[in-house]
Amino acid sequence: MPELPEVETVRRGLEKLILGKKISSIEVHYPKMIKTDLEEFQKELPGQVIQSMGRRGKYLLFYLSDKVLISHLRMEGKYFYYPDQVPERKHAHVLIHFEDGGTLVYEDVRKFGTLELLAPELLDSYFISKKLGPEPTEKDFDLLTFEKALKKSKKPIKTHLLDQTLVVGLGNIYVDEVLWRAKVYPAKSSQTITKKEARAIHEQTISVLEQAVDKGGSTIRSYTNAFGENGTMQELHQVYDKAGLACSRCGTIIEKIQLGGRGTHFCPRCQRRS
Incomplete structure (x- = not known):
């Protein structure tokens, strides 16, 4: 944050x-x-x-x-x-x-x-x-370029999305949300991501970040905007900080693991380890 x-x-x-x-x-x-x-x-x-x-x-x-x-x-x-x-x-x-x-x-x-x-x-x-990737917009974030970059890396997809080279702006909270929506296991190797999964991650990255901007961001601990006001995106989180709760999509209990030193939340049924 x-x-x-x-x-x-x-x-x-x-x-x-x-x-x-x-x-x-x-x-x-x-x-x-x-x-x-x-x-x-x-x-x-x-x-x-x-x-x-x-x-x-x-x-x-x-x-x-x-x-x-x-x-x-x-x-x-x-x-x-x-x-x-x-x-x-x-x-x-x-x-x-x-x-x-x-x-x-x-x-x-x-x-x-x-x-x-x-x-x-x-x-x-x-x-x-700084080797920054494109902005997460339809105009700048090209799907084909994204797919090609994934195939060149063995990094876990969550770690890869966090490093800002594929696309800018994703941090620990929104990567968890994007991968849950895309139904992709966070530790899956980037180079094994399928075209269908890449397309889903691409679409959900744009969608989640647009929605979060619209909601004024997420207030988890101390974040406020320039007027001292809290964001409200946290009310729409589906997986981040939900460990032990039922997945809103399938009812399976959300799990939390450590991945690259970051707490990582996922649904073991929606985001299978295949």
Whole structure:
């Protein structure tokens, strides 16, 4: 957490709150989060105007006057906007102050999140270096390319979907949901996935992530959007965190295993180990 739906929900919220605002100053309370030169980061940001908000996979993009601020929320990162006085917050690590008196605060309990400042012309090469796959849309996520990539890997399908090279945006929660809907066993080798299974995974990846965006993401532990509101996609989860409960499709008890160090939920009947 957060995965693509949560990051997209945060992006949409910030778009309503901070566009057109001019940065006056920056406070960095945890320098390790800043992955570009700290002195340059603090020098370059003041005076920049937030022109638009973007997203690539799980990365949040702030398009500024002549820079791009890249934010990766990792496990617990979140943004809060305060129009005037900022309350004391234990986990507030980066504060972006605006000329109109408002402040955007980045909070992160685990301190895993990162911030980087780039020239716009370096953005494409930055994401190429990350080996990110396509966005999970009908336009970008090509089925034939997906099928060919599966045949080249012996990785378990869940692990492969999590590594962001096949398609971006899936994390532990939504991979479990996609594979349950597609009726594919999570530990099945990628290269043994059939054309029918690949097509189902492809379709359900697009469907699940679209639905999750529509529902404002999933609030499992601490995720909230830019307005401090919870998502509601967790109410539609069919398998994630349902171990010991009956499968809504066949009535078999949902099981949980460890796969690649990640808790993995599946229905042993709907998702057979064949």
